[in-house]
Amino acid sequence: MGNEAAFMKKQRVIVIAVLIIVFIIYSIYYNTYSPKILVHILKSLSRMLLGYIFAVIFGILISVLVGINKYIRMACNPIISFFMSIPTITWVPILLIITGITEKTIIIAVFLGSFFAIMYNTLDGMNNVDQNLIRMGKVLGYNNFQILYKIVIPASFVQILTGLKLGIAYSWRALVGAEMLGATQYGLGYLIFASRKFYDLNRMISTLLIIAFFGYLLNRLLIIIIEENTIVRWGLK
C-alpha cells in the first residue's frame, strides 16, 4: 500500500512540474505577457470576490432568518432548486438592459450565480441538525433565539461550508460567462472573447490556462483556510 501511495505522489509531482513548465514556456514564447494581463486578472478577481461576498452575506443571513421555521424551509427548497438550475448566463442579457454594460452587471451576475447555492446548502444544513442537540438547548433553558445562534448555526456549519465551496466555483463560472457577454475592456472572460475576434489562438489558450489556474486556486486556498480552523478542529471532516 505504501508503494502505491509513493508511486502516485511521484506521478503527481511529475505531472504538475510538466504542466507548469509547459505553461511558462508557452506564455513566454508567445509573448502574451505584458503587464496588462495583470489588470485583466485583477479586474476579474475583484468582480468575482465582490459578487461572492455579497452572495455569502445575504445568502447566509436570509437563510438564517427565513429558515427558523420548518415549513418555510420546506417551501423554499424546491423554489431555490429551481433557481439553481437556471444557467447564470441567461440572466446577463436582461441585466445588460437593466443595469447596462457596467461593473454592476457583472457583479450582480456573479451574485446570482452563487447566492442560490449558498442559500440552498445553508437551509439544508439547518434542516439536518441533530434533534438531540436542539433538545439539549431546550433543557439548558435556551430561548429560541439562543438555540438558533448557539446551536443551529454551528451545527449547520459543515453544510454551510459546502455551500460556500460550491459558491466559489459557481461564482468563477458566472464571472467568466458574464464577462464574455458584458465586458468591454478588461477581464479574463472579455479577453477570451476578444482573442477570438482577433484570431489570436495563443492568447486564448493561455488565458484559458490562467482561468483554470485561478479557478483551481480559489477553490483550494480560500476554503481550506476556513476549514482548518473550524470543522477540522471540531472533528467533523
Next chain:
Amino acid sequence: MGVEMIIECRDIIKKYDELIVINKVNLSVKKGEFVVILGPSGCGKSTFLFMLAGFERPSKGKIYIHGKEVKKPGRDRGFVFQEYALFPWRTVLGNVMSGIKEKKHRREIAMEFIERVGLTEFANVYPHKLSGGMKQRVSIARALAYNPEILLMDEPFGALDAQNRKLMQQELLKVLRELNKTIVFVTHSVIEAVYLADRVIVMSKRPAKIIYESEIIFKGDRSYTSGKYLEYRKEILHYLNYETGVKE
C-alpha cells in the same frame, strides 16, 4: 407524611396515531430517590422519559413536578442522552459551561464538575477526540454543572462495552454522592438497574405498563456479587424474562 413526592405521573397514555405506546402508567418519585425504569427494548420507556423531560406530551394524563404541570423542557430537569449530544464545536470545558448562567464563576464551577468526573486534563479538548465513556462523563458533568434538581438519563451507558459500562455505573454513584439529586434512569439491563437503583420499575413490552416494582434496600456500598444483589436481580429478571418470552 414525611417524604415529598416531587414527580407525579397520573394515568399516562401515549399514542402515535393509532398505536398505543404507553398504556396507563402511574408513577411517583420522592425527592432524592434514584428510580430506574427497566424494560425490554422498544417498550416505550425512553418515550416516557422524553415526556418527563418535556420533549413530548402525553396523549392523556398529566405529569406534575412540584405540583406544576410539565409542558416543555426546563432547567429543573437535566438530561443525559445515550448518544451524548455534546456540542462538537465546543471543548469539554465549553460544553460543561453550557448551562451555567452566572458568568462570573462559570469556569471554576465547570472545572469543579470536570474534576468530579475525572477529566481534568481533557478540559480543553474537543469531544471528537474522546472515547465513548469519556464523552458520557462530559455529558453528565454538563448536566450536573448548573444544579438541576432532577436528572433524567436515557440509557446513558448503552453505547459502551460491558467493562466500561460497569466502570461508569460505579463512577456515577460516586459522582452523585452528596449531591442529593432525584434521578430517573432508563435502561434495559437488569444488572445495571439493581446496582444503581433505590427503586426499580419494570415495564412490559409495548404497550408499556408497569408490571413490577421493587425497592432496593442496601446498606453501605453496592456490590455486583453480594447475596442480596443477586437475589434482587433474580427476582426482577424473572419478570423481565416472562415479558420477553425468554425461558428460564
Next chain:
Amino acid sequence: MRDRILKVIPPIILGLTLLYIWQQLGERDLINTALFPTPKQIFYSLLDTDIIFKHIYSSLLRLVISVAIGYVLGFTIAILISNFKSMFFLEDISSFFMSIPGISWAPLFIMTIGFGDKTIIAVGIITAFFPVLYNVLYGLREIDKNLINISKIIEYSFLEELTMVKLPAIMNYLTIALKLSFARTWRTIIAVEMIAATMYGLGYMIFDARELFNSSIMFGGIFLSGVIYYLIESLIIKNIELFTVVKWGMRQHS
C-alpha cells in the same frame, strides 16, 4: 402518500404567492413592465413564438448527445485510472482542467471548428465528462473491500468482476454522476448557445431576444430553462434512481 402531498403544498403556496405579487406589481405599474414583464405577459409571448418547440428540442437534443458521450467517456477513463497504475496522472490533469468553466471553452472551439451544433456539443461533452469521472472514481475507491475479496475468492474474470460486483456496488455514484452531468451540461449548453448557436436553442432564443429588447422572451427563456430541467430531473432521473438504488436499499427515498 400523505407525506408527499404535504411536502408539495408549502412550495406551491410560496411560488403562487410570489407570482401573484409580481403580477400585481406589474399591473399597478409599480415596476417597469418593459424591463420586468408580468408573468402573464411572459406566458403569452412564449406561446406566441411558434418555433419555441424547435428551440426546446434543439437544446434537449444537444443535452442528450453530450451527456451520452460524456458519460461513457468519463466512465471509461475512471475505470482506466482505477485499474492501471500508469494512468494515475490522468486524474491530476483532469483536476486541473475541471476548474475551467464550461463556457470558456466555447471561443476556442468556435475558432477551430466554427459555430453551431459541433461546438455546442463539444463543450457539452467536456462539461458532462468531469462529474462522471469524479464520481465513478470516488465510488470505485469507496467500494467495500470485502465485496472485492469475495469476487477474488470465486475467481471472477476482470469483466465479470466489473459488471457483476463493481457496477452494482457503485450504482449510487453512477446515478449521482448522471444527475450532476445532466445538471451541469444543461446549464452550459444554454450558455454556449448564447454565443455559438446560429438558429435554434433556448440560449440562442434568449440572446436573440435582446436585439429586439423583448424582455418577455428573455424572462421566458430563463424560466423555461429551469422548468425543463426540473421536468428532466423528476421524470427521468428520479425514476432511474427508484428502479436501482432505492430498490436495492442503497439509499433512502428522499
